[in-house]
Amino acid sequence: MSDLPESFKALRVEETQDGDKLCYSSSVIERHLSELPDSDVLIKVHYSSVNYKDALSASGNKGVTRQYPHTPGIDAAGLVVRSQDSSLKVGQSVIVTGYDLGMNTSGGFAEYIAVPAQWVVPLPEGLSLFESMVLGTAGLTAALCVEKLLNNGLTPDQGDVLVTGATGGVGSIAIALLSKLGFSVTACSGKADSHPMLKRLGAGAIITREELLDQGSRPMLKERWAGAVDVVGGEMLWNIVKSLRYGGSVACCGLVGSPKLEATVFPFILRSVNLLGVDSVLLPLAHKTAIWSKLAAQWNIEQLADLAKIIALDELQAGIDSLLKGQGKGRLVLDLGR
Numbered sequence: 001m002s003d004l005p006e007s008f009k010a011l012r013v014e015e016t017q018d019g020d021k022l023c024y025s026s027s028v029i030e031r032h033l034s035e036l037p038d039s040d041v042l043i044k045v046h047y048s049s050v051n052y053k054d055a056l057s058a059s060g061n062k063g064v065t066r067q068y069p070h071t072p073g074i075d076a077a078g079l080v081v082r083s084q085d086s087s088l089k090v091g092q093s094v095i096v097t098g099y100d101l102g103m104n105t106s107g108g109f110a111e112y113i114a115v116p117a118q119w120v121v122p123l124p125e126g127l128s129l130f131e132s133m134v135l136g137t138a139g140l141t142a143a144l145c146v147e148k149l150l151n152n153g154l155t156p157d158q159g160d161v162l163v164t165g166a167t168g169g170v171g172s173i174a175i176a177l178l179s180k181l182g183f184s185v186t187a188c189s190g191k192a193d194s195h196p197m198l199k200r201l202g203a204g205a206i207i208t209r210e211e212l213l214d215q216g217s218r219p220m221l222k223e224r225w226a227g228a229v230d231v232v233g234g235e236m237l238w239n240i241v242k243s244l245r246y247g248g249s250v251a252c253c254g255l256v257g258s259p260k261l262e263a264t265v266f267p268f269i270l271r272s273v274n275l276l277g278v279d280s281v282l283l284p285l286a287h288k289t290a291i292w293s294k295l296a297a298q299w300n301i302e303q304l305a306d307l308a309k310i311i312a313l314d315e316l317q318a319g320i321d322s323l324l325k326g327q328g329k330g331r332l333v334l335d336l337g338r
């Protein structure tokens with residue numbers, strides 16, 4: 001403990017009451033190491049990244065974070081500086097994503113985190129700490145979506161695969177990965193100026209959100225997609241299910257449009273399509289570790305550096321605001337210095 005500083009920098013989100021209304025604001029503060037949980041592993045965080053869930057935590061979504069003040073950040077990559085677990089050594093490079101990090105456990109928007117050993121993935125060879133956070137939870141989730149589609153029989157010869165929320169974290173990495181694996185990818189984006197970025201990631205075609213939304217209320221639509229990765233939910237997800245080709249699958253992982261789903265059984269019983277749920281948070285550590293190893297090797301994504309915008313702690317709030325407005329592009333990587 002002696003080489004460690006007493007205090008460290010962290011983003012802190014505070015809750016205040018204005019009449020009936022709860023308000024949330026953030027600032028960069030100094031915290032004491034003793035305020036962190038007494039967990040197995042203390043990690044000096046080198047990089048974190050901003051995910052949609054962090055934006056929800058920082059804006060008072062009680063489904064994500066119950067109590068404030070709080071330090072968000074569901075992702076962190078850095079070096080172990082203290083360990084009570086024999087499998088994790090001081091000086092080892094590690095990744096932590098999901099579980100309770102940044103939800104109700106002090107998160108990666110800070111120079112230090114303390115977590116249980118069961119949350120920690122050793123950094124696989126082939127990935128740097130920086131690259132692991134360009135991927136972060138978004139990359140892990142994109143890879144889980146792709147893995148689930150492949151496990152359900154999707155192959156490149158079956159036709160086009162759709163990715164929604166295409167310029168966001170999950171969407172952009174899903175496009176790059178599917179394109180690397182030889183799929184013909186259609187990107188759905190609300191950003192008219194995003195076409196060059198989406199083409200560089202490997203999208204063969206680009207459509208607008210309106211094209212997926214304005215489909216009327218028919219119970220089934222023309223068969224169009226062999227597979228899909230959806231981060232939007234709601235009406236967009238249901239229109240995708242109704243347009244899957246016979247036997248096709250959609251991996252559902254997000255709710256930026258809506259958490260609701262108004263459905264009928266017709267696509268399932270008439271076209272044998274699959275609606276596949278994807279969760280990256282409580283995924284067992286062995287599976288998480290295996291996905292990270294794939295992302296470091298056969299599923300490595302060449303465009304990673306292009307996707308990253310590097311920011312400092314005091315630039316986080318602006319990044320969070322842009323994600324809440326649906327204006328994010330690629331990945332915001334938080335550099336905490338070394």
Ligand SMILES: NC(=O)c1ccc[n+]([C@@H]2O[C@H](COP(=O)([O-])OP(=O)(O)OC[C@H]3O[C@@H](n4cnc5c(N)ncnc54)[C@H](OP(=O)(O)O)[C@@H]3O)[C@@H](O)[C@H]2O)c1
Nearest residue numbers: 052141165166167168169170189190254255256279280326
């Ligand atoms: N299941 C899991 O384990 C898991 C893990 C990670 C993320 N997620 C969820 O996946 C979703 C995406 O996360 P992310 O980190 O990729 O977020 P993000 O970086 O903010 O990307 C979301 C993208 O969705 C599009 N979008 C935003 N608002 C929209 C709306 N109202 N209707 C349609 N499209 C909209 C935008 O892309 P365009 O402008 O290009 O359309 C936006 O960039 C979130 O709901 C998040 O909670 C789930």
